[in-house]
Amino acid sequence: MSHYTDLYPTDRLAAAAKAAAEAGLDALLVTPGADLRYLTGYQALPLERLTCLVVPADGDAFLVVPGLEKPAAEASPAARLGIDITGWAETDDPYALIARRLPDNLAKVGVDNHMWAEKLLAFRRAMPGTEQGLAGDVLREMRMRKSPAEVEALREAGAAIDRVHARVGDWLRAGRTEREVARDIADAIIAEGHVRVDFVIVGSGPNGASPHHEVSDRVLQPGDPVVVDIG
Missing domain, CATH: 3.90.230.10 (Creatinase/methionine aminopeptidase superfamily)
Structure with missing residues (x-):
């Protein structure tokens, strides 16, 4: 099969950030699923603990994972992209952690189309006043054009x-x-x-x-x- 570096190029995250900005989104929040794999190559398990790729429209992308899953994330193609992979402990609030790393007063973020409702609502509590839209509206256009x-x-x-x-x-x-x-x-x-x-x-x-x-x-x-x- 084709090499990981060809399937998951390093400029894909930058393209996603640019597309998010053009769509009026301040960041993309992507949990385990096809979009996360498309952007990073990381086939994360869909767990009750939060795994989330954050792609700011202006700034560096980062990946937040449960501490137990950090070795798997670091062994995945995501590590070759040079993004920060942060593990969170059981006593941490990963939603607040992400909110603190993003600029204050975000107007609108795009969440992936298949994000679990409990995670969507947790982000809403962590980012009060921030409108939520669908990241799929941005990523769909990227994914349909194959390299x-x-x-x-x-x-x-x-x-x-x-x-x-x-x-x-x-x-x-x-x-x-x-x-x-x-x-x-x-x-x-x-x-x-x-x-x-x-x-x-x-x-x-x-x-x-x-x-x-x-x-x-x-x-x-x-x-x-x-x-x-x-x-």
Whole structure:
């Protein structure tokens, strides 16, 4: 797969800050999810403890993480961006910590579209009088324009899953269970270079009629129609 430094270039945070300013936002607040990974390469866990990337429209971006998660953040591509990674302790208030590091009297901040409600409200308490908008309105425009490295990574990922699809027929044999077939498919997805398996559906016979079926111990029978959906 494409190198991290190509997929997560150091100028992306500066571009996000510029886009935020042009949209009338004083800062972007980005919690774990696709936007955080896009900006930093950090695949953070969505926990009750706050992890938040702060991208001021004027100033340096910084990443605030629970102290227990700081080693993981420092081992991620985010560390290569040269941003400050601050760990907070159990007795700290991370929302107040972020508010103190930002200029006083911010007019409006953009929060990521999938921020948990409890975190959104905590930021509102920490920044009274600051309007909240959606960071996605800014980041969407950036993310839809793929860099050459991203296009190449998409090609590689597509080719890898195509190779798995091409082998599905080898695993669909009468006498095997749906679960056995699904296990072979999942193993192949990882072996082809994907970092995780999001889902494998193998629905044989009547199970293929259920849109919410995943896998079962049903044994494939000769002549069975089989629905396979993977990703």
